[in-house]
Amino acid sequence: MTPFEDDLRRELRSLTDNPPPMNSLHEPVIRRARTARIRTIAALSIAATALVATAAFAWPTPGAGPAPIPAAPSASPSALAYAHQLYVHCGIRYANFEGRWWQAVHLGEVPMPGQITNYLVGTMTLVDADHATFRSEHPALSADFIPFVGEPPPCQ
Amino acid sequence: MGGNDRDFSDFVTGAGPALLKSARLLTGDWHLGEDLVQTALVQVYRRWSRHEEWDSPLAYTRATMINTFCTWRRRRWHREVATATPVPPASPDTADRVAASDALARALDRLDRRQRAVIVLRYFDELSVAETAAVLRCPPGTVTSIASRALEKLRREATLELEDRR
Numbered sequence: 277m278t279p280f281e282d283d284l285r286r287e288l289r290s291l292t293d294n295p296p297p298m299n300s301l302h303e304p305v306i307r308r309a310r311t312a313r314i315r316t317i318a319a320l321s322i323a324a325t326a327l328v329a330t331a332a333f334a335w336p337t338p339g340a341g342p343a344p345i346p347a348a349p350s351a352s353p354s355a356l357a358y359a360h361q362l363y364v365h366c367g368i369r370y371a372n373f374e375g376r377w378w379q380a381v382h383l384g385e386v387p388m389p390g391q392i393t394n395y396l397v398g399t400m401t402l403v404d405a406d407h408a409t410f411r412s413e414h415p416a417l418s419a420d421f422i423p424f425v426g427e428p429p430p431c432q
Numbered sequence: 433m434g435g436n437d438r439d440f441s442d443f444v445t446g447a448g449p450a451l452l453k454s455a456r457l458l459t460g461d462w463h464l465g466e467d468l469v470q471t472a473l474v475q476v477y478r479r480w481s482r483h484e485e486w487d488s489p490l491a492y493t494r495a496t497m498i499n500t501f502c503t504w505r506r507r508r509w510h511r512e513v514a515t516a517t518p519v520p521p522a523s524p525d526t527a528d529r530v531a532a533s534d535a536l537a538r539a540l541d542r543l544d545r546r547q548r549a550v551i552v553l554r555y556f557d558e559l560s561v562a563e564t565a566a567v568l569r570c571p572p573g574t575v576t577s578i579a580s581r582a583l584e585k586l587r588r589e590a591t592l593e594l595e596d597r598r
Binding site: 280281283284285287288289290291292295296298300301302304305306308309312313 | 440445470537552583
């Protein structure tokens with residue numbers, strides 16, 4: 277230890293000999309810490325809100341897309357009614373729906389044949405994997421279909 | 433006030449004056465020193481729930497304060513402060529002593545932050561080289577080197593200051 281270091285030690289003590297009266301430290305410290313914590317939480321909340329808003333804008337959500345494809349979709353969830361034009365040139369016999377052929381459970385004639393030419397406008401509902409139902413309002417009718425393997429025969 | 437806050441208040445009541453004196457030497461001013469101590473204590477308070485895991489809350493707080501002082505971006509504590517207190521009129525002996533003290537305070541203010549931190553830790557807080565190195569997170573050799581340069585600068589500047597006054 278050099279004399280200068282001794283002097284330095286003594287002078288440093290003398291510089292701190294007479295501290296002015298100070299307020300208590302812990303109260304402002306706790307207050308500042310709590311304020312800082314509230315600010316941090318608020319900033320995180322704002323950031324999280326912004327993140328969620330950005331994600332909602334950028335990512336499509338189920339149900340936000342376009343309406344169901346109206347004509348003969350290749351895949352459709354069950355119990356949804358799709359607009360369908362049923363070919364009835366030779367009666368209610370076959371339908372092409374969901375990318376495959378269906379056969380009417382009860383083959384029948386089209387009512388009001390004089391007013392309908394080749395297609396009957398209505399909806400087709402996939403009730404389950406092996407059951408679809410066609411409905412029209414004008415004329416009011418309902419026809420059930422089951423899958424048909426192969427190509428339907430030509431009108432006879 | 434919860435138990436945690438009560439423990440913290442007890443700690444601050446006990447350690448506050450010593451921390452304040454160190455902070456005054458670091459910043460060159462009592463009020464800036466108080467601000468530095470408060471800023472460090474805020475950081476300590478946030479981690480206070482784990483204080484029982486610390487070897488020494490005082491050592492932890494001192495390290496936090498030194499680190500805050502050395503890295504504070506606003507640099508509010510690094511401005512030069514002319515004198516902490518006005519020099520009172522006094523007898524020749526007392527006048528010499530006050531002049532020496534004032535010269536040292538000015539020289540201390542001219543050190544860079546790490547040099548000042550080393551001087552305060554080594555010669556006021558009485559930490560060893562190894563303890564000072566742990567606070568500053570640097571090798572002991574670096575502390576020795578910084579201390580050596582700081583002492584040389586203090587000696588030179590304080591002597592010049594006193595010679596200028598005579």
